[in-house]
Amino acid sequence: xxxxxxxxxxxxxxxxxxxxxxxxxxxxxxxxxxxxxxxxxxxxxxxxxxxxxxxxxxxxxxxxxxxxxxxxxxxxxxxxxxxxxxxxxxxxxxxxxxxxxxxxxxxxxxxxxxxxxxxxxxxxxxxxxxxxxxxxxxxxxxxxxxxxxxxxxxxxxxxxxxxxxxxxxxxxxxxxxxxxxxxxxxxxxxxxxxxxxxxxxxxxxxxxxxxxxxxxxxxxxxxxxxxxxxxxxxxxxxxxxxxxxxxxxxxxxxxxxxxxxxxxxxxxxxxxxxxxxxxxxxxxxxxxxxxxxxxxxxxxxxxxxxxxxxxx
Numbered sequence: 001x002x003x004x005x006x007x008x009x010x011x012x013x014x015x016x017x018x019x020x021x022x023x024x025x026x027x028x029x030x031x032x033x034x035x036x037x038x039x040x041x042x043x044x045x046x047x048x049x050x051x052x053x054x055x056x057x058x059x060x061x062x063x064x065x066x067x068x069x070x071x072x073x074x075x076x077x078x079x080x081x082x083x084x085x086x087x088x089x090x091x092x093x094x095x096x097x098x099x100x101x102x103x104x105x106x107x108x109x110x111x112x113x114x115x116x117x118x119x120x121x122x123x124x125x126x127x128x129x130x131x132x133x134x135x136x137x138x139x140x141x142x143x144x145x146x147x148x149x150x151x152x153x154x155x156x157x158x159x160x161x162x163x164x165x166x167x168x169x170x171x172x173x174x175x176x177x178x179x180x181x182x183x184x185x186x187x188x189x190x191x192x193x194x195x196x197x198x199x200x201x202x203x204x205x206x207x208x209x210x211x212x213x214x215x216x217x218x219x220x221x222x223x224x225x226x227x228x229x230x231x232x233x234x235x236x237x238x239x240x241x242x243x244x245x246x247x248x249x250x251x252x253x254x255x256x257x258x259x260x261x262x263x264x265x266x267x268x269x270x271x272x273x274x275x276x277x278x279x280x281x282x283x284x285x286x287x288x289x290x291x292x293x294x295x296x297x298x299x300x301x302x303x304x305x306x307x308x309x310x311x312x
Contacts, residue, residue, distance in 0.1 A: 046291065053285035059278040072285035079286045087261060088269040089293070091178065095253075095265065096246035099185045100239055106186065107193025108235070114194065115201045125195075132191040140255035143184045147171055174262035181253055181263050185246070193238055200234030201227070236305040243301060247294045266290045 053072050057065035072078050079085050114124055131139065146153050147170035155167040170180045204227060212222045250267035257263040259272050270290060274283035 046288075049284045049291075050288050052281055053288050055281045057280040057284075059274060059280040059283075062280060065281065068281070072282050073289070079282065079289055084261065084264070085266075085269060085286065085289075088264045088266045091263060092247060092249070092265045092267075094178075095182060095185075095249060096243055098182045099189070099246050100242045102182070102186045103190045103193045103242060104235065104239055106190045107197050107238075110190065110194035111197035111201055114198050125198075128191045128194060130191075131188045132195075134188070136188065136251045137255055139188050140184065140252045143187075144171060144256050147180060171256050174260070177257050177260060177263050181256060184256070185249070185252055188252075189242065189245070193242065196238040197231060197235060200231040203234075204230045240298065240301055240305065244294065244298060247297065248290070266293070 052062075052065075054067060054069060055065040056068050056072075068075075070078075074080055110128060114121065114128070118124065134142075145151075147155070149155060149167040149169040149172070152167075152170075154170070155164070158164045159167065168176060170176050208226050208230075209222065212226060217225075248267055249265050250271065253263050253265050254268050254271070259268060259276070264272075266286070267290065270283055270286045273279045273286055277283075
């Protein structure tokens, strides 16, 4: 027989479960309006884009379209059969990998410097924000002028220092254009990563550092065993946000190199098909594939990040 104590505890447990279910229902009711708005803003255009991708619509006359099924995806003239699409996919993935990795490393370094007490801390934070505050189109055009092979200041400085013998076409040379795009993006977005990591650093309990100092733990060991594990969740979230931005990059690449195959991203490819070639159906298929690829990478990234944060 069950003890009186256990029997008396069962109603309390049942009441707690009922309370939890009630809170979950209330949470869903509170979130429901936002979900409906998100569905209307994002879901309906996405559904329309997918519908358009199943037709041969031309942008000049969207009404004169015929249903072609998956021909825009897997046919002989489909997106998946176009070598330029796969070049755009490769460029985008490499861009995301290189830019996010460099921005995380540099952002961590900047955050560690800003985290030290200094009377100029507020001024330094404002200065670090300047590249991030400049609109992407403006910074891309600014760097295009600075990197110009005829009157750019970068070539002038390198020539005067004797580091190069002739001006370099940074954005026109296929061997240099991709690296140039990555470096410009790193310059612009590192402040974003630095500020997010700085916020995480300031949340680390000071008692941990005090105990480490009392025990005489070396600075590098404190960073590896205390600081880094505690800020890892925030760093992973920041990397997810930056990965999403990098995978859908458009304005930076289009302003600096236009439709160059050496730097063309998936978003630039979609724009080229929709605007330059007026292929609404084909361009919609490319846009749908772009969305699916970004969603797949994001889900995998989040799953790995969750496993990392849970210690698996």
